[in-house]
Amino acid sequence: MQSVQKTLLTLLTLMLSLSASLQANPAISGKITGKVVDENNEPLTGINLRLEGTTFGAASGIDGNYEINNVPAGRYTFVASGVGFETEEKSISITDGETLTIDVILSVANEELQDIIVRSSKVNKFSRERTEYVAKMPIENIENPQVYNTISSELLAEQVVTSFDDALTNAPGVFKLWESTGRGGDGAGYYSLRGFSAQPTMINGLPALTNGSLDPSNIERIEVIKGPSGTLYGSSLISYGGLINVVTKKPYNYFGGEIDYTTGSFGLNRVTADVNTPISSEHEIALRVNTAYHIQNSFQDAGENESFFIAPSLSYTVNDRISFLINTEFQHAEQTNPTMLFLNRSNPLFATNLDELSYNYENSYTSNDLTIKNPTLSFQGQMEYKLSENWTSQTSISRSSAESDGYYTYLWDIADGNGTFARYLSKQQATRLGTDIQQNFTGTFEISGIENTLVAGLDYFEEETIGNSTGYVGFGTITVGEENSGAGISKPAADQALASASVTNSRTEQRVYSAYVSDVINFTPALSVMASLRLDRFDNIGDTSTDDDNYDQTALSPKFGIVFQPIVDKVSLFANYMNGFSNVAPRVQDDGSTKTFAPEQANQWEAGVKTNLLNGRISTTLSYYDITVSDVVRQDPNRANYYVQDGENYSRGFEASVTAAPVDGLNLVAGYSYNDSEVTKTDNANYLGRRPESAGPKNLFNFWASYRVSTGALNGLGVGAGANYIGENKIMNRASTGVFALPSYTIVNASVFYDTDAYRIDFKVDNLTDQEYYKGWSTINPQMPRVIKAGFTYKF
Structure with a gap:
């Protein structure tokens, strides 16, 4: 342990010394350009264009043109002023990497400003061409050999999204396997991703633990990063299929915000607020607070969920070299357990499809008297320091806490052939604590005239789990198809059943020490190569009351990618090799000896094409x-x-995604995925030669289109429509049980909205055709029928 810490400290010291002499990478920023003319369309020279409260500005040249560079994302007051002309202003907003074109027509003093015309290069509002998280460095999507999909806040607003699950239906190849149960340890939802199960464990590229469901009110975008990503993200919290990274809303240096109220079917009432304000006269300190209160009943005969969420975020720009950012999220959620019928995993199935099951999906088999609470806290602090012209240091720390407190029940098929399910009950009392510290250095330099963009970092992650839950006790039975099977379920009855249950007190810990480096080598504007490597030292302390489960393990995780752009910035051909790994505990052999193993490995080969055509209007x-x-x-x-240690399985597939704005006002997003997975070498005959149950459906398709009128009397009026196709899902696929397959289905959604600078009105119908459908992973989980939602948003 001490030798590992000493090695990491030495690496940090060396990188600090090296960074002082190297040259750096500019931060992501936007640009404002335009032209200033008079009423006769003659260029005006020397007009001052500035962003109020900042040092960003420019003067118009002899041809009236101007350019303001390196503008951080945010909202601003754009001011145009000059001798002999009125000083006027207009509220604007700019995002990372965006180019705003602001053309100004000025009148002489004492007359009104004729017009400020704002145009944006970001006509495709569902796309995100650059992110600093996927590669841990700011590179364009078309330059990145890795595949990722972005779900923007604009798309979530258009779809009147009120749950994290609904948000993820916009990403190709993502399928919800399992509801958020709220139980200790793994109570968050599970999703299939390239044939492997994954949970949402990352916020702003840092670990953030949760035992419940995330609230979408503070989401700026969701990044679904595809493939085994152990090289930059390790192994503790991510999947071989990829990871889900939530990027939160950040403060900006202008007062503004919005308040929204959404109501709808099954008692839906949701209030959200997003308020941003500078809190210093120079606007170098800004505070943004997002908050939400959500309550909704189940569509079944019992069930409810209620949550309160608040997320304060503070930014402080000390000067042009150093800045700080603090993000905090707190959520208190309480819900009844969602109905999940657990199929027997050992004995032959009494039903192999929904028709044979004869289940009435309106029956919950529970009571609102039994709920589980999930308080969740996430804290992130970040310091960025510009070491030189071309090098930046970023120090980040995250701390997260996820609790489970309450009653957890589930229904288990007892395999009597009559559709009888036993109800099991536990009183959950569990806490997960996570701490992560990262130090990254990002910059550019040249070797023999060849440009390199590099990130080098150190990562320390620690997770602690404290459990004081009871064991599971029987709590009655139900027969599928019976009515009122939730009768008699109450808190006093549950407490009586749990009176004799033993409580398991446990405390476990694990620590991971990592160092990584990734270099993008730009041989020419058309050809680049990415080479990356991670050293990971895993220290499993396990149960702190004993040393019997302690073990250490070291892993090396490489990554390699190549990008060739036959049409620079428009078309790229890419290929990658990516590695992921999973730590494996020692096993006791039959002779009493203990055998240690190397980490389990996942290796991906991938090839494809990316396009960014018609000035960003079409991205594929x-x-x-x-x-x-x-x-x-x-x-x-x-x-x-x-x-x-010689077991194997594979996952192969094809993915396609498109975001497009072919004409002004029309925005499209679509995706398709096909996945073929099989267990090829195992000692368990149950799974040999079969598709893993965690792989989800082979075929998935998502689509959404919206059109907003941008001129005339109907300016602001819009419509949206979309669909999701889900292929057959083998939720049970074992030799001992047989196969239970959920049928394919298509969900259609539609909306109408009216959007202005001051307010927005939404009307949305989810599951327009009132499709009865189910999801699951060795479980049967009924989903929402038709839901009607109406929302009003006031902007300021």
């Missing part, structure tokens, strides 16, 4: 991937109770 990604998981520990086929 097409790719084929092949992921092989190897070094899976299995029982030795030749010796009972001995273990070897």
Whole structure:
């Protein structure tokens, strides 16, 4: 342990010394350009154009043109002034990497400003061409050999999204496997991603633990990063299929915000507020607070969820070299357990499809008297320091806490052939604590005239789990198809059933020490290569009351990518090799000895094409991937109770995504994915040669289109429509049980909205055709029928 810490400290010292002499990478910023003319369309020279309360500004040249560079994302007051002309202003907003064109027509003094015309290069508002999180450095999507999909806040607003699950239906290849149960340890929702299960564990690229469901009110965008990403993100919290990173809303240096109220079916009432304000006269300190209160009943005979969420965020720009950012999220949620019928995992199934099951999806088999609470806290602090012209240091710390407190129940098929399910009950009392510290250095330099963009970093992650939950006790039975099977379920009855249950007190810990480096080498404007490597030292302390489960493990995780742009900035051909890994505990052999293993490995090969055409109006990604998981520990086929490390399975597939704005006002987003997964080498005959149940459906399709009138009497009026197709899902696929398949289905959604600078009115129908459908992962989980929502947003 001490040697690892000493090595990481030495690496940090070396990088600090090196960075002082290297040259750096500019931060992501936007640009404002335009032309200033008089009433006769003659250019005006020397007009002052500035962003109020900042040092950003420019003067118009002899041809009337001007340019303001390196403008941080945010909202501003744009001011145009000059001798002999009125000083006028207009509120604007700019996003990372965006170019705003602001043309100004001025009249002489004492007359009104004739016009300020604002145009944006970001006509495709559903796309995100640059992010600093996927590669841990700011590079354009078309230059990145890795595939990722972005779900923007603009898209979420158009779709009147009130849940995190609904937001993720916009990402190709993402499918919800399992509801958020709220139970300790893994109570967050599960999603299939390239054939593997994943949970949302990242906020702003840093670990953020949760046992519940995330609230969408503070989401600026969701980044679904595809493929095994162990090189930059490690292994503790992500999947071989990729990871889900939530990017939160950040403060800006202008007062503004909005308040929204949404109501709808099944008692939906949701109030959100987004308020931003500078809190210093020079506007170098800004505070933004997002908050939400949400309550809704189930569509079934019982069930409800209620939550309160608040997220203060503070930014402080000390000077042009150093800045601080603090993000905090707190959520208190309480819900009844969603109805999930657990199929028996060992015995033959009494039903292999929904028709044979004869389940009435309006029956919840629960009571509103039994709820579970999930208080969640996430804190992130970040300091950025510009070391030189071309190098930046970023120091980040995150602290997260996720609790489970209350009653958790589930229904288990007892395999009596009559559709009888036993109800099991536990009183949950569990807490997960996570701490992460990262130090990154990002910059550019040249070697023999070849430009390099590099990130080098250190990462320390610690997770602690404290459990004081009861064991599971029987709490009655139900028969599928029976009515009122929730009768008699109450808190006093539950407490009586739990009176004799034992309480398990546990405390476990694990720590991970990591160092990584990633370099993008630009040989020419058309050809670049990415080479990355991570050293990861895993220290499992396990149960703190014993040393029997302690073990250490070291992993190396490489990544390599190549991008060739036959049409620079418009078309790129890419290929990548990416690695992920999972730490494996030692096993006791039949002779009493303990055998240690190397980390389990996942290796992906992928190739595809990305386009960014018509000045960003059309962005597409097409790719084929092949992921092989190897070094899976299995029982030795030749010796009972001995273990070897040669198990394998694969996941292969094709993905396509498109975001487009072919004409002004029309925005489209669409995606398709096909996945083929199989367990090819295992000691468990249940799974050999079969598709893993965690892989979800083979075929997924998503689509959304909206059109907003931008001129004339109907300016601001818009409509939206979309659909999601989900293929057949084998939720149980084992030799011992047989196959239970949920059928394919299509969900259609539609909306009408009226959007102005001052307010927005929305009317949305989800599941327009009132489709009855289910999701699951060895479970059967009924989903929402038709839902009607109406919302009003006041902007200021």
